[in-house]
Amino acid sequence: MYRYDSYDQTLVDERVAQFRDQMDRYLAGxxxxxxxxxxxxxxGLYIQRHAPMLRIAIPYGMLSSDQLRALATIxxxxxxxxxxxxxxxxxxxxxxxxxDVPDILADLAKVQMHAIQTSGNCIRNTTSDxxxxxxxxxxxxxxxxxxxxxxxxxxxxxxxxxxRKFKIAVTGATEDRAAIHVHDIGLxxxxxxxxxxxxxxxxxxxxxxxxxxGEVVRADLPWQHLLTYLEAIVRxxxxxxxxxxxxxxxxxxxxxxxxxxxxxxxxxEEWAHLKDGPQTLNEGAVDEAKTHFPExxxxxxxxxxxxxxxxxxxxxxxxxxxxxxxxxxxxxxxYKAVTLSLKRREAAPGDITADQMxxxxxxxxxxxxxxxxxxxxxxxxxxxxxxxxxxVLWQQLDALGMANPTVGTLNDIICCPGGDFCSLANAVSIPxxxxxxxxxxxxxxxxxxxxxxxxxxxxxxxxxxxxxxxxGILGVDKKGEEYYQISLGGNADDDVSxxxxxxxxxxxxxxxxxxxxxxxxxxxxxxxxxxxxxxxRRVGHQAFKERVYAE
Amino acid sequence: MQNxxxxxxxxxTVAATSALIKLGKPVTDTWVLSRDEENLPxxxxxxVPLALWQQHADRDDLAPWLPSDTELTPELAAALEKxxxxxxxxxxxxxGRGYTLARLLRERFGYAGEVRAIGDVLIDQLYxxxxxxxxxxxxxxxxxxxxxxxxxxxxxxxYQPAVDLNEPxxxxxxxxx
Numbered sequence: 001m002y003r004y005d006s007y008d009q010t011l012v013d014e015r016v017a018q019f020r021d022q023m024d025r026y027l028a029g030x031x032x033x034x035x036x037x038x039x040x041x042x043x044g045l046y047i048q049r050h051a052p053m054l055r056i057a058i059p060y061g062m063l064s065s066d067q068l069r070a071l072a073t074i075x076x077x078x079x080x081x082x083x084x085x086x087x088x089x090x091x092x093x094x095x096x097x098x099x100d101v102p103d104i105l106a107d108l109a110k111v112q113m114h115a116i117q118t119s120g121n122c123i124r125n126t127t128s129d130x131x132x133x134x135x136x137x138x139x140x141x142x143x144x145x146x147x148x149x150x151x152x153x154x155x156x157x158x159x160x161x162x163x164r165k166f167k168i169a170v171t172g173a174t175e176d177r178a179a180i181h182v183h184d185i186g187l188x189x190x191x192x193x194x195x196x197x198x199x200x201x202x203x204x205x206x207x208x209x210x211x212x213x214g215e216v217v218r219a220d221l222p223w224q225h226l227l228t229y230l231e232a233i234v235r236x237x238x239x240x241x242x243x244x245x246x247x248x249x250x251x252x253x254x255x256x257x258x259x260x261x262x263x264x265x266x267x268x269e270e271w272a273h274l275k276d277g278p279q280t281l282n283e284g285a286v287d288e289a290k291t292h293f294p295e296x297x298x299x300x301x302x303x304x305x306x307x308x309x310x311x312x313x314x315x316x317x318x319x320x321x322x323x324x325x326x327x328x329x330x331x332x333x334x335y336k337a338v339t340l341s342l343k344r345r346e347a348a349p350g351d352i353t354a355d356q357m358x359x360x361x362x363x364x365x366x367x368x369x370x371x372x373x374x375x376x377x378x379x380x381x382x383x384x385x386x387x388x389x390x391x392v393l394w395q396q397l398d399a400l401g402m403a404n405p406t407v408g409t410l411n412d413i414i415c416c417p418g419g420d421f422c423s424l425a426n427a428v429s430i431p432x433x434x435x436x437x438x439x440x441x442x443x444x445x446x447x448x449x450x451x452x453x454x455x456x457x458x459x460x461x462x463x464x465x466x467x468x469x470x471x472g473i474l475g476v477d478k479k480g481e482e483y484y485q486i487s488l489g490g491n492a493d494d495d496v497s498x499x500x501x502x503x504x505x506x507x508x509x510x511x512x513x514x515x516x517x518x519x520x521x522x523x524x525x526x527x528x529x530x531x532x533x534x535x536x537r538r539v540g541h542q543a544f545k546e547r548v549y550a551e
Numbered sequence: 552m553q554n555x556x557x558x559x560x561x562x563x564t565v566a567a568t569s570a571l572i573k574l575g576k577p578v579t580d581t582w583v584l585s586r587d588e589e590n591l592p593x594x595x596x597x598x599v600p601l602a603l604w605q606q607h608a609d610r611d612d613l614a615p616w617l618p619s620d621t622e623l624t625p626e627l628a629a630a631l632e633k634x635x636x637x638x639x640x641x642x643x644x645x646x647g648r649g650y651t652l653a654r655l656l657r658e659r660f661g662y663a664g665e666v667r668a669i670g671d672v673l674i675d676q677l678y679x680x681x682x683x684x685x686x687x688x689x690x691x692x693x694x695x696x697x698x699x700x701x702x703x704x705x706x707x708x709x710y711q712p713a714v715d716l717n718e719p720x721x722x723x724x725x726x727x728x
Contacts, residue, residue: 007708007720018705022675025698031675038645039675121645151710151720157682158654158713161647227719238651273659278712278719285721 001062001371002147002292004112011155012109015116019043020102027099042122042160044115045101048423054093054101055118056108060128060146060170061089061374065361068372070111072357078104083357085342085350087414087465088167089127089374090118094421116154121162121249123153123234127169129177130375133293134383136331140189140197142172144289145226148281152227159234163241164249166234167206179376181205181496182468184251185233186214187226197223203233203263204255207462211498212252215260217267223286225271227279232271236263296369296384301334305388312391321405321443322394334387338367340380340397341404341412345437348430349415350378359400367393376465377414379407409446410454410519411437414465418458418475419482425458427475427482432456432511439512440519449519452532453492468492470533471518472499473511484511488518488544489536500541503549517548569692572677573665575703577696580689582614584638584669598638598669608633616640616669619648628660636665636687644671650683657684657714674699678706684714 004012022039025031031039040046044055056071063071071091075083078100084092096104108114117124126149133141149168153159159166171178172189180186186202199221205214221229237251240258255263313320328337340360343349352360360380364372367389368382375381380402385393397403406412413436416422418429433456440446455469459476466472472487483505490499506514521544526535536544571580585592585599592599596612604615608630615631616638617623631637637656639649649668656662667687668680674694681688681703690699710720718726 005724007724010708011706011710014706014708018702021698021701030695030698035644035673035675121647148721154710155679155706156711157679157709158650159647160679161645161650161676163647235651238647243646243648278717278722281721282725284725288721288724 001064002059002143009109009112012112012114012116015043015114015155016102016105016109019105023099023102038120038161040101041120042117043101043105044118045098046119046423047098048094048421051095052098052101053421054096054104054115055086056091056093056113056115057118057125058089058091058113058374059150060126060132060143061130061376062143063372063374064111065364065370065372067111067113068357068361068364070107070113072354072361074104074107075354075357077107081354082347083352083354084348084417085352085374085378085380087350087376087378087416087463088125089130089376090125091374092417094417119165120160121164121166122160123156123162123166123168126150126153127167127178127183127376129171129173130373130381131177131328131337131383132172132373134330134332134335134337135173135175135177136329137174138172138331139174139191140172141290141293142170142178142187142189143293144286145172145187145189145223146170147289147292148227148285149230152230152279159238162234162238163243164246164251166237166251168230176492176494179465179468179492179496181214181494182207182211182465182492183214184237185230192220199223199226199229201229201233203267204252204260206250206252207465207467208250209247209460209462210250210252211462211467212256213496213498214252215255217260217264224281225275226281228274228277229267229271231279232267232274235270236266240266296371298332298335298384299386301386301388305386306334309387309390318405319391319394321447322403323390324447325405325409326403326407327390330384336385336387336390337381337383338385338390338393338397339375339407340382340402341407342379342402343404343406343412343437344401345434345441346401348417348420349413349433352380356400356402359396360402363393363396377407377412379412405443406446408451410440410449410452410471411446412454413437414453414455414469416457416461416463418456418464422458422463424461425475426460426477427458427484427508429456429458429464429473429475432473432475432484432508435512436515439516449522450529450531453490454515455490465492466490467498468496469499470536471515476505478505482508484508486511486514486518486548488541489533491533502541502545514548518544521547570690570694570696570699572688572690572696572699572703574686575681575700577700582636584616584689596635598636598667604634605630611635614638617652618642619646619652621652623652623655623660625660628656628662631656631660631662634664636667637662638667638669638689639685641668641670641672641676644673644676646671650679653680653684654714674702677702682709682713682715 169183188200202214373381419425457464457466485505487499
């Protein structure tokens with residue numbers, strides 16, 4: 001993974017010193033609340049419902065064992081001994097003291113981490129495929145490109161005060177696991193007919209209160225021009241994005257208002273001036289970025305070991321369940337990627353204790369070259385595990401409560417922190433997730449349902465990505481009371497679609513029952529191995545609506 | 552919104568009593584800033600709204616200030632070339648359009664005179680302003696000069712090229728290897 005050189009380290013150290021000074025001026029009353037706000041946000045610090053919240057950047061979801069141990073230490077020293085992984089592959093601390101934040105940032109800098117631009121109206125942490133570099137369907141490893149984007153966007157002097165936040169996602173695989181269609185900019189790496197590396201550039205996707213699917217600005221951008229092209233898009237947005245209404249300030253509103261042709265025309269016009277400028281990439285720069293993501297020193301795995309692994313899968317039902325749901329095929333024969341579930345009934349989706357962090361750091365060192373990935377589904381991944389070590393890993397994960405064989409099922413819920421923590425939320429979300437997990441905990445039933453994305457957001461800001469859940473749940477506030485709106489048919493994959501609202505919203509206690517009715521319709525109507533999403537698309541909205549609202 | 556209101560209620564012409572930093576050093580400001588769209592101020596030299604300046608563009612004791620939503624066309628840039636200085640207004644420090652305007656003025660149109668940040672110009676934005684080509688920073692009145700000067704040198708390294716630096720860090724790394 002990427003390792004800082006003295007330049008990266010200097011920049012992060014100077015950022016800590018800058019923020020320490022800003023915090024001192026704020027605490028001394030020299031920096032007003034309003035002026036301090038964007039400054040603290042661009043260092044990850046929110047003022048929340050019960051306490052400040054600090055969001056730590058995990059660039060494109062890659063962590064080392066050393067970093068995870070440092071995070072464990074930080075949560076013990078400055079917080080309550082746990083953290084929360086978010087849908088943008090970052091880690092949030094829910095209970096830090098505001099005045100400790102400069103020290104936390106200094107501790108992070110010691111392990112090459114920071115909280116730069118994890119909030120605020122600027123370019124946020126770039127996200128990517130959690131299986132980057134190891135997926136069977138990968139065409140190009142997106143991580144070196146993500147790193148180049150990270151550097152370009154970090155402390156970009158022109159784009160620190162955009163109309164609104166700005167999120168970029170990158171995929172290099174056939175199957176999109178980075179949800180590029182619902183980002184401000186989505187990038188897909190591919191090889192053209194001549195074998196040349198190119199980017200398909202989408203813009204104007206997003207969730208929030210006006211969900212939209214991104215449109216193609218340029219279908220085939222040569223790789224050399226990645227950074228100048230991004231600069232052109234963000235510059236057009238900075239100049240023309242709306243600033244009069246925060247709910248209409250995202251780039252998607254600009255793209256919609258101008259139309260994609262006019263938007264693309266302005267981008268191209270701007271780019272004509274930037275093209276071939278100093279930020280044009282060359283092979284040297286890209287090769288340098290690639291050296292940070294070498295193939296790990298994998299050992300040969302004997303054919304007999306692979307046979308034994310398959311045999312165990314036949315014989316041991318619990319192991320088979322784990323493998324089917326939580327183990328993913330690898331581009332190298334004999335190796336697998338293992339997903340560690342952070343979904344348990346006792347804790348909020350994505351929550352992890354300091355002890356679990358330490359344990360995962362150790363497991364990653366034993367089984368996975370000391371590397372951990374964070375997924376946007378709020379789980380963790382060990383990306384390089386030989387098949388003859390999976391059984392032992394599984395047993396150890398089970399002891400840690402991280403072997404729930406439910407990845408990709410209804411119980412693998414994506415969920416924002418909601419009204420329990422977040423000052424923006426209209427309603428709680430974690431108790432809804434827990435109530436659903438409780439109601440549908442029978443594994444055979446979950447497996448019979450097959451893959452279903454259930455996503456919960458506590459408000460319109462859609463941090464729980466409810467618009468792209470096959471089943472989406474949104475907390476709404478009506479005259480001070482919590483209600484829940486349910487939508488069906490959303491999907492973040494390549495055949496992207498936004499969920500359609502089922503009808504009037506529900507009381508909190510009725511939500512699991514409504515989900516049950518929706519599932520009944522699916523089970524009755526499905527053909528053969530049809531997925532929930534496909535059945536929904538085939539039979540239509542009405543069948544579900546009628547059942548749910550029947551007297 | 553609050554800021555806009557404050558500006559509306561402010562006196563139309565203010566003597567520039569707040570600190571001015573030019574090329575990294577505090578200097579005495581000889582220009583007055585006028586926000587009166589209709590009439591020229593009595594004191595000179597004066598920075599006046601762009602539209603008013605365009606009616607008197609031959610006067611060398613007048614200079615224009617650009618609202619943040621100015622569309623910087625080649626025609627406008629050509630007209631600005633003869634201005635002694637160009638000020639760019641930050642109606643609120645969260646309005647980031649001025650950064651793009653300054654870069655375009657410098658990098659695309661090669662304006663070599665003074666580019667001055669006016670309005671809601673705060674300590675914690677100065678470093679980025681300088682990178683984008685502002686060489687004169689008219690601090691908001693309540694801003695402490697000492698902290699402001701310190702903020703200019705908060706960083707000794709940057710990833711991107713801008714007006715102050717023509718080489719991205721990736722190119723510098725290759726060069727130094």
